[in-house]
Amino acid sequence: DAKTTQPTSMDCAEGRAANLPCNHSTISGNEYVYWYRQIHSQGPQYIIHGLKNNETNEMASLIITEDRKSSTLILPHATLRDTAVYYCIVRSTSYDKVIFGPGTSLSVIP
Amino acid sequence: DAGVIQSPRHEVTEMGQEVTLRCKPISGHNSLFWYRQTMMRGLELLIYFNNNVPIDDSGMPEDRFSAKMPNASFSTLKIQPSEPRDSAVYFCASSYVGGELFFGEGSRLTVL
Numbered sequence: 105d106a107k108t109t110q111p112t113s114m115d116c117a118e119g120r121a122a123n124l125p126c127n128h129s130t131i132s133g134n135e136y137v138y139w140y141r142q143i144h145s146q147g148p149q150y151i152i153h154g155l156k157n158n159e160t161n162e163m164a165s166l167i168i169t170e171d172r173k174s175s176t177l178i179l180p181h182a183t184l185r186d187t188a189v190y191y192c193i194v195r196s197t198s199y200d201k202v203i204f205g206p207g208t209s210l211s212v213i214p
Numbered sequence: 215d216a217g218v219i220q221s222p223r224h225e226v227t228e229m230g231q232e233v234t235l236r237c238k239p240i241s242g243h244n245s246l247f248w249y250r251q252t253m254m255r256g257l258e259l260l261i262y263f264n265n266n267v268p269i270d271d272s273g274m275p276e277d278r279f280s281a282k283m284p285n286a287s288f289s290t291l292k293i294q295p296s297e298p299r300d301s302a303v304y305f306c307a308s309s310y311v312g313g314e315l316f317f318g319e320g321s322r323l324t325v326l
Contacts, residue, residue, distance in 0.1 A: 147218075204249075
């Protein structure tokens with residue numbers, strides 16, 4: 105079973121920041137938080153990952169709480185092309201089984 | 215790099231026929247994953263390999279499904295005999311151990 109829980113769906117106005125939450129209360133010390141998204145019927149695409157520090161790249165920012173039990177993916181200026189299903193997963197560097205939950209379906213509204 | 219390459223992109227077959235899906239991972243990656251996606255069940259992990267060795271096949275639905283990885287650059291997922299409930303999109307993904315997954319474009323299977 106997936107070790108994360110996410111809201112089923114969210115809406116966001118175009119141009120605004122999209123904040124997607126994820127709970128991973130049973131995360132272990134050697135597990136990273138990864139985010140992927142799946143646009144329409146394409147294969148999931150990697151967005152960002154982190155261990156305990158906040159991370160930022162050209163696509164998004166990842167905020168991880170100090171206790172590491174939850175995180176938030178931030179798309180700073182959502183566009184219509186960001187409409188997708190967003191998956192939050194935890195993954196150990198030493199154990200390779202990668203389980204995807206149902207994710208959050210984000211709709212960016214004009 | 216061309217990314218993860220899957221074939222065929224689309225397959226339509228009749229119940230009872232054998233289906234073989236193929237995957238070429240990204241060169242240098244040592245982990246390979248097969249997933250199945252349906253509306254009802256989402257993205258399910260079927261099996262994964264490390265260094266060409268199957269590590270966990272607990273997600274393989276039944277004996278009709280089998281997967282092989284004869285070398286680092288090729289893997290197959292076979293369904294024999296196929297059934298209508300096997301209709302789904304099958305994704306292959308590869309990665310370095312513990313790294314981000316790179317997915318192929320998927321193989322859409324329809325069993326009539």
